[in-house]
Amino acid sequence: MNTAISQVNRLFVSYAHADNKLFDDAVKFLAEDIKGFYAAKTGNELSVFFDRESIGWGDDWRSQIDGELENAAIFMPVITMQYFNRPACRDELNAFNQSARRLNAQYLILPVVIAGANSIRADHPIPEVATIEALQFRNLEEAFLAGRGTAEWRRALSGLTDELIQLIFRAELAAPASTSSEHPDGAPDTGPDDDSDFLTSIGEMEHLTPVLTQEVEQVLIDLNVWSEVVKENSSRMRSGLTAQQMRGVSIAVADQLKRPSEKLHDSGVQLANTVEKADAVMSSILEQISQMPNREERDAFKRLVVGAQGPHDLREVVDNMADLLDSMVPVEVMSSPLRKALRPARIGITKIQDAVRVVDRWGKAL
Incomplete structure (x- = not known):
């Protein structure tokens, strides 16, 4: 049997399924052609995964990310503005970004924008949009409009593959010289990779826990203020008003809602950002705990972090606020000022x- 000299690298593609449908499977073709260019340019294989199921991570997908990044896997979010409407897409982007940040490996995130590039800006109210801008996205709109097989398509994907190759090369240079998990005496190491890293992670979580508590309290205050303003003004948006009357009322209500909506936006975004940072820390902690040699030791360390499970008090409250927001949709449709005023609250x-x-994922893992 001949031994193959090629090697395998991994690419994880995150995308909204509606976008693949819109572009007639072009996201699928993007991955296929990058795989082909990669083989032609390097002689190596690129394994491409489209979702958590195909990569085999299952429910434990979050804990796998650090290892993937440490092994030079590339995360490629394929972006349209629909991407940010999908909870699974936001979760994947935020999880990879926070882990990559902790590992000083954000260069392994390679965002590709296929529609809506003009909307990707640093001051966008949706934080994930600002993240894509900060990660220096690659604009492939023209290539996608031209379609697969065109010169524009081939040039764009050839250039993207060149960049991907350089990123993998950079990551492999930065990798530790040895990944041996054995002690000098040859005994296997069944505990955490590095005790100092583990204690550092515990310290990070201890620092973040009171911050989370304070931010949850602020969110609850802002939710309550916002909901009271909505309830106080909802009766003003009654049926039977003329178009002119409805416009006057909606402008007045929008003015009342503007500041509470902005405050709710800011506190919600801040809480999510802190939770995402804590998620990267928690993932590292749980991965190291899983390597401990016996169950009693694992359970003891889990108890150290169980108190950091955070904003359970918010679940029912925020669901009620979402229902209240949904009840405003018929009125929003008829009022541009009201849509503008409610948009920060919706985010x-x-x-x-x-x-x-x-x-909730932490609770399941613990």
Whole structure:
């Protein structure tokens, strides 16, 4: 049997399924052609994964990310503005970004924008949009409009593959010279990789826990203020008003809602950001705990972090606020000022929901 000299690297593609449908499977073709260019340019294989199921991570997907990044896997979010409406997409982007930040490996995130590039800006109210801008996205709009097989498509994907190759090379140079998990005497190491790293992670979580508590309290205050303003003004948006009357009322209500909505946006985004940082720390802690030699020791260390499970108090409250926001949709449709005033609150509530969903994962892991 001949021995193959090629080697395998991994690419994780994150995308909204609606975008792949919109572009007639072009996201799938993007991955296929990058794989082909990669083989042609390096002689090596690129394993491409489209979702958590195909990569085999299952429910424990979050804990796998650090290891993937340490092994020079590339995370490629394929972006349109629909991407940011999908909770799974936001979760993947935030999880990879926070882990990469802790590992000083954000260069392993290679965002590709296929529609909506003009909307990607640093001051966008959706924090994930600002993240994509900060990660210096690659604009492939023209290539996607030209379509697969065109010169524009081939040039764009050839250039993207060149960049991907350089990123993998950079990561491999930065990797430790030895990944042996044995002690000098040859005995296997069944505990955490580095006790000092483990204690550092515990210290990080201890620092973040009171911050989370304070931010949850602020979110609850802002949710309450916002909901009271909505309830106080909802009766003003009654049926039977003329178009002119409805416009006057909606402008007045929008003015009342503007500041509470902005505050809810800011506190919701801040909470989600802190939870995402804590999630990267928690993932590292749980991964190191899983390597401990016996169950009693693992359980003892889990008890150290169980108190950091965070904003459970928010779950029912934020669900009620989301229902209240949904009840405003018929009125929003008829009022541009009201849509503008409610948009920050809609983003803030969404980010609080994201934070609760992340913390729920901790509970399952513990």
